[in-house]
Amino acid sequence: MTNRWIGMTIDCVDVARVAGFWGALLDLPQLPSRPGWVYLGRTGGPQPRLNFQPVTEPKHGKVRLHLDVGVEDIDQGIAQVILLGGRFTGERHDYDEGVVVVMADPEEHEFCLVQHY
Known part of the structure; x- marks a missing residue:
């Protein structure tokens, strides 16, 4: 038996707004979903x-699991x-292999943008 990662669920107060942000950022289509939920991809x-x-x-406090977006x-x-309604936290890490910004x-769900060199 092989296990594989098939998805991630994000809790949110304004489902349409948060799902719209992620759908636009990742260019993922919205699909039929359970009432009140939104599924992307x-x-x-x-x-x-x-x-x-x-x-x-x-949400209260820092999330313990986050997405990395290349x-x-x-x-x-x-x-x-920022244009989609998110924000830069001010945290940036420069490494030999690239840069990561939070x-x-x-x-306020944190995630990282990652650019590899």
Whole structure:
């Protein structure tokens, strides 16, 4: 038996807003979903599916698991996230193999933009 990663579920208060942000950032289609939920991408597709689950309480504290999003140009990636309603946290790490910046989506879920050299 082989296990594989098929998706990730993100809790959010405003499901449509957060799913819209991620759908635009990753160019993933919205698919039929359970009432109140939004699914991006297909089960068995080329990328794991993202599921957005409605919750009543906002996020508190730093997330312990986050997405890394590969970009060709870090400055353009930052600008795109901000244009879509996310924000740059101010945290940047420059390494020999590339650069990583910590971003946040519209409900403050942290994630990294990664540009490899």
